[in-house]
Amino acid sequence: MDLFEYQGKQYFSRFGIAVSPGDVADTVEAAVAVAERVGFPVVVKAQVKVGGRGKAGGVKLANDIDEVRLHAGNILGLDIKGHVVRRLWIERSSDIAKEYYASFTLDRPHKTHLGMLSAQGGVEIEVVAEENPDAIAFLSIDPVRGLDLGSARRWVHEAELDEVAREQVAELLVKLYDCYTTGDCDLAEINPLILTPDGTVHALDAKVTLDENASFRHPEWEEYRATETEDPREKMAKEKGLNYIGLDGSVGIIANGAGLAMSTLDVVNQVGGSAANFLDIGGGANADVMAAALEVINSDPKVKVIFVNIFGGITRVDEVAKGVLEALARVTINAPIVLRLDGTNAVEGRAILAPHLNDRLITEPTMLDAARRAVSLANA
Amino acid sequence: MDLFEYQGKQYFSRFGIAVSPGDVADTVEAAVAVAERVGFPVVVKAQVKVGGRGKAGGVKLANDIDEVRLHAGNILGLDIKGHVVRRLWIERSSDIAKEYYASFTLDRPHKTHLGMLSAQGGVEIEVVAEENPDAIAFLSIDPVRGLDLGSARRWVHEAELDEVAREQVAELLVKLYDCYTTGDCDLAEINPLILTPDGTVHALDAKVTLDENASFRHPEWEEYRATETEDPREKMAKEKGLNYIGLDGSVGIIANGAGLAMSTLDVVNQVGGSAANFLDIGGGANADVMAAALEVINSDPKVKVIFVNIFGGITRVDEVAKGVLEALARVTINAPIVLRLDGTNAVEGRAILAPHLNDRLITEPTMLDAARRAVSLANA
Amino acid sequence: MSIFVDENTKVIVQGLTGGQGRFHGLRNRDYGTQIVAGVTPGKGGSDVDGIAVFNSVREAVEATGATASFVVVPPKFASAAILEAAEGGITFIVSITEGIPAHDEAVTYNRLVEDYPGVRLLGPNCPGIISPGKCNIGITSGDIALPGGPVGIVSRSGTLTYQALHELSQQGIGQTTCVGIGGDPVPGTNFIDCLAAFEADPETKAVMMIGEIGGSEEERAAEWIKRNMTKPVVSYVAGVTAPPGRKMGHAGAIISGSKGTAQAKMDALAAAGVHVCLNPTEAGQKMVEIVQAL
């Protein structure tokens, strides 16, 4: 789960990481109140989970109340690459002497944590990594041993940060690592981490991705979840425990297992179609789950045909067949359904469907056959 | 100080690192005796501090006494790239299932130790690093914390060594790190580190460079020093406490300070000459040292002119001048001497030399002038 | 022969008294797996359908001589259970649990590597391992597997593994062992571990490898295959059409920037001499051809 900047900064604050004084506002008046509280000049920042908000006019400096009013009014409701701005973060403007970069994430090939620190912040780290990889000090951290202050000090030295900033940054990195680990982040990134002309260091931005698998030990995440601005269908699927990702094509996909679902997308693509979604109903799905999946897909107007691709393992194919019939009885499914059913209890499942087959409910013997049929119906 | 393979293996043995059973021999009969003791087949290996001995016929397999006799006789006295073979290492031949690479050295940019481990050994690691850098697992080791068995285990995992070898290699790496650190090596390298078909691991080669600065705590290094096959002039200079490196040109160089000596080489090169040597007489050199330096240079038949470049700091120029006169009184210096004298007591120094100047003893006011004069004399 | 587990492998089930543990544990026993004990703290002395339950792994191991453990516990308790298995003397651990926090996995993985070098973890979030006719630990239906070899299977995806087993079995082609390594970012056992074991197993004559987007394990495997593998490998990589930046069901299946794409993986495998197929069916057919030509 990606956090908004303001949520990231609030999360940082829990771990003692310094950020600019500021607060969130979802109206012009609230923005003015925050600005008066933190003191001018302030920066008015659109809260959207997409890059490039600065270029889109989503970040403005305001020197007085009138300017706050003006900018807050303009930015609220602004559409930035399809994301409508509903919240602002207002913070005291910072003078910047230097911009650094700091982050922690999982280093998959090494199965360790990877810290990245650079004296060249404020630009995309991918660009720095490409153009001048030596400007990034990488630190591989054994998850068992963690990061202590001594190692953090070696690291800020190696990164050649300005001397006045080193000890402050070393201490901040230890806190950021704590946030990353005990805070269960997939990513904790500060870009830029700034040094002000008076020699103090704080986070000017916050990019935090939380590991949803750790939700059980973070009741405080509930508030973040409430503000997740998601595709309505993704939201609906999530509530029903389905793993759904919306795509651009016309073939609605339902499969059991992430690998099979991905594979189904690929096969549809190979035979000339394109998928409207990824939907994994998971292992051991029953009739209810199957029916819910069909309803989610059915709410997508792009979908011209639904391809149900099941290989029964723990999931029993007879249960899947019952779910399909249940859904058909409960709601009007707008698109024809092509099914490929194999594996555990496939014979029973096919027998359940047999009496109901027609030109809107079709079975095919193999994945490839089913894909071809679905695509030809979608393109008809 | 670079060690011979056999010395490196003996050094490894001190730290419990397994090597093939073997011993050193400097006659054919000694080679036969070793071979009978370790058991056939054996490998007869020329001991030279230069690469490519295999291609030069310096490494041979011997299945019986006659073959040992034949190969030992051929290899002893062989000239391999200018290095005459005076010693052999005879070891029991090993069956090889896999060849790995392992080394420790100083990582200067990071001011840590750098471990390199690869499942692709037996070839030059520079080639692997160039062609397939992912095949090398790099480990940065904080000299304060060192390398423990847990980290070594993570490392062998990451390097994807064969499973049967991992625990053995992890334990060996801890020993090799101990050899590298408490053994004061600049480099401790095993290439190849082999896995035999019966699943055991040992070092098939040994490349060790000792840090001569640590000699004071390693009386056992005395024996290595005795066998250093050096340029005779380098040996003579070393005995006199001079820092001398032989080169190919015709201008003999004497300077005080490594930087100034390097710079003198550069300037001679810039004005069209080439240096016969690098010679730094060090800081605080006195008349004796200066005289010794002139004698070393004088023994080099390539030298057509001697360029003495002194900037007095701790070294006093009057002492240098006295040393020059002393040397001239003691031995016949074959080449003309061009001096540039500056810094502490330069006026006094120049005054000492003034009565003795002639076309074989010349002073010039600047480094560049002196270089030009020396080169024109060398090329005359 | 088979890899990692066979008819002599004695298995305990951590979480046998839970719903999932009971279901899969008994199903594995019915397949013929030597399920010798269950472990549930506080329930020692009881039994599940005749299988004795112990309070700790150590007790279970001491009583039964088990070397493998099937860990069927919720995400919250999975890391502790895995470490308890290693500490208790188990050397092969299968963790099917989905949804373990990434930081728990990272710590557990490294703790095992650093402190228990002789222990192999399979998973988490994997379907388990089946050596057909001998031993089945996990959630794979035994009836889709066919004993006798000559094919080894290793896969990051559960359903695609079943599909592969099914297609081969239907053509009468058996499997030595089928290993599901799971779709999490830090798998305890990776492709190379399995490929090396199949390469060393005389009864395995060919290997099917099923990868997916995300990470670089397929690329590393390709490099290993190029240098070490003498047996034919057929491969399929799922996710050619996956968009970057979205987790495709599995926590590990995510394309980050230009890294982890299916195309890069397929290219690396093809360059290593692997038979790269574009869908599971094609991969099955290719394997049939290869086996028939053996």
Added chain:
Amino acid sequence: MSIFVDENTKVIVQGLTGGQGRFHGLRNRDYGTQIVAGVTPGKGGSDVDGIAVFNSVREAVEATGATASFVVVPPKFASAAILEAAEGGITFIVSITEGIPAHDEAVTYNRLVEDYPGVRLLGPNCPGIISPGKCNIGITSGDIALPGGPVGIVSRSGTLTYQALHELSQQGIGQTTCVGIGGDPVPGTNFIDCLAAFEADPETKAVMMIGEIGGSEEERAAEWIKRNMTKPVVSYVAGVTAPPGRKMGHAGAIISGSKGTAQAKMDALAAAGVHVCLNPTEAGQKMVEIVQAL
């Protein structure tokens, strides 16, 4: 202004009772440096030409308020002395000792960085630092330096530093501070540290940087200069004609394979806008031009 040390810096000499320590310590005092104490274990209570000697750094610091230490002890004892200085409250340490084992240096460097982040070590194996007219710690002859700025000098080589000082002073161009960082592989203070300090010092208007072969500090400095330096930098790098694989006098001056060549360093510096000169004389002349045009 000057960097790192000035007329107010109180300096102790570790090893003041030794031959070298006495010679250089008294010479530095004669230059005007506030040499406030000596330290030699076991000789506390004595004095060297009126300078009180203490048994430990801590005692000396407590008695005198010294913040800098000049460490003049043999290689064998140098690491312990440096760490004692840091532990005793010293924040600026100059180590001139040549021949310290590389492993001792590596441990000492990292111990300082990890445990004493406020401490700066200059050296080992360096000529020291001189802020002309104010403070001279080390072995540089004070009479070749000229007070008043505007040039800062940083150098890996001792004699070339003297040469640079000499040439500038003879032309009437003074120096703010001249720092010799030394020729060992692990210098406590590097080019960037000094460049950053000179950049921040209002009285320094231009910097002369003298590098040599080996390592990559010059390349890193070039990168830093490109991004941060507004003042002109003149540079000379010694060792264009040095052969690979041989230590040119300094332990750090060695070309390994294609790394560490003078040409690569000069190219990097030139690309960063540095005035790269081919010999020390040329560098001196270039600096004269630059200062005259200020």
